[in-house]
Amino acid sequence: MYQDKITVTYEGKPAYQIIFSKDFSLLSDTLAELGLEGRRFMIISDSIVGPLYIYDCLQLIKPMAKEVKSITFDAGEENKNLDTVKLVYKSLIDNRFDRKDIIIALGGGVVGDLAGYAAATYMRGIEFIQIPTTLLAMADSSIGGKTGVDFMAYKNMVGAFHQPKLVYMNLSTLNTLPERQFNAGMAEIIKHGLIRDKALYEWLSSNLDAVRLLDYEILKKMIYISTNIKKNLVESDPREQGERALLNFGHTIGHAVEKLMGFELLHGECVAVGMAAAAYISSKRGYISRAELDGILDLIKSYGLPVQVGGLKPDDIYNVTLVDKKMQTDKIKFILLQDIGNAVIDTGVTREEMMEAIEFILRQDND
Numbered sequence: 251m252y253q254d255k256i257t258v259t260y261e262g263k264p265a266y267q268i269i270f271s272k273d274f275s276l277l278s279d280t281l282a283e284l285g286l287e288g289r290r291f292m293i294i295s296d297s298i299v300g301p302l303y304i305y306d307c308l309q310l311i312k313p314m315a316k317e318v319k320s321i322t323f324d325a326g327e328e329n330k331n332l333d334t335v336k337l338v339y340k341s342l343i344d345n346r347f348d349r350k351d352i353i354i355a356l357g358g359g360v361v362g363d364l365a366g367y368a369a370a371t372y373m374r375g376i377e378f379i380q381i382p383t384t385l386l387a388m389a390d391s392s393i394g395g396k397t398g399v400d401f402m403a404y405k406n407m408v409g410a411f412h413q414p415k416l417v418y419m420n421l422s423t424l425n426t427l428p429e430r431q432f433n434a435g436m437a438e439i440i441k442h443g444l445i446r447d448k449a450l451y452e453w454l455s456s457n458l459d460a461v462r463l464l465d466y467e468i469l470k471k472m473i474y475i476s477t478n479i480k481k482n483l484v485e486s487d488p489r490e491q492g493e494r495a496l497l498n499f500g501h502t503i504g505h506a507v508e509k510l511m512g513f514e515l516l517h518g519e520c521v522a523v524g525m526a527a528a529a530y531i532s533s534k535r536g537y538i539s540r541a542e543l544d545g546i547l548d549l550i551k552s553y554g555l556p557v558q559v560g561g562l563k564p565d566d567i568y569n570v571t572l573v574d575k576k577m578q579t580d581k582i583k584f585i586l587l588q589d590i591g592n593a594v595i596d597t598g599v600t601r602e603e604m605m606e607a608i609e610f611i612l613r614q615d616n617d
Contacts, residue, residue, distance in 0.1 A: 252474045258393065259485050260413050268393065268417040268477060270470055274303075277418055278310045281379075284416060290317045290351040294338060294365040296325035299357040299383050302426055307356060307381070319345050323364075327513040330360045330400050332408065338368040352377045352415070358384035358431070359391035359517065363406065366397030370412030380414045383423040385435025386518050389442070389476045390497075392417050394484035403512070404573065405505045411489055421469050433554035434518025436461075437500070439472060440550060441525060442479040445496045448591030450475050455549050496593045499585040500525030503608065506570035510562050522555035527607040531599060532587040534606065542590060557611065564608045568601065 256268040269280060281287075291311055295304055300322035311318050321341045323334045342353075355365035355378060362380050369378035380392040398409020424432065436454075443451030453472075454461070460468045480497065487494035504524025508517060515523075526547055533543040547557045571582060584599040 293320040293354045295356040298325040356381045359387045370410040380417040390438040434516040436553040437518035437522045439476045442476045445593035503527045526557035530610045
């Protein structure tokens, strides 16, 4: 059931494959199968992932490539900006890359989003490949063609839709991932269960210990199911005009927290807090029971993620949500749970509901 690849379509046609592997050994052959022999590649990574994996990728790609170059930038969300994109542009220009050449994004969500945006805009668009090395990037950001950078601390405010040529997941890279980063990725997987797959949500609860052991087959099953949920949503709505917005569950308040905390918290940690707030509103509306809300909070916490945050003011959080990309005219496009596994888009969430949910995540006990 859980195969080694998934095909993602775009506008009704096969666009790219997601490959699940134990290592990088299939990378060269996969690129050759895509007809990329004799091409030039620029590997873009960061200062953490680059030293771990650039050399392996270079050695595998060199025999089938015309040339392989690499560039790394300082790791961290604070470097996901236009200044870093300029450095990438300069490297591409200095190395005379043109429209026939290819960018490889090797790293987590920051690398994938930034390298993808550079690929979307350099010479009006060149092909790129995603090699995600974090759980968050594997489960979420590497799929669907959304690229972008932060602008003045507003998350992904500048971006473009640009589909990758390939997504290659070497699951063994998760073995070098710090526990906090792994937990942050779990936020997106929990999200997928909450919005679309109650069985996944329940599986995450009953397989906590097995997931923690990083067993390849367990991780492959979890990431495959999660990836398939996102694949189905992006295929049905490639440019986020409709139900793809369900993937923003937890992100409205989560992005506001992320900005106000100065990116002190990881993206997945902020999404976890945002999911707690959205689940609270869902409970107050009577869509889910208080017991189900408590179960959601317990699951989030069991994977080492926060459901509360301190040191922020409710009005500040609310005001930041008003400049979020998910605004629709004068209304916030808020994602709520009508049931676990069944999320809906709601543009009728009031300021009072928002403020109550924000107060809920700012409490120290969440009682």
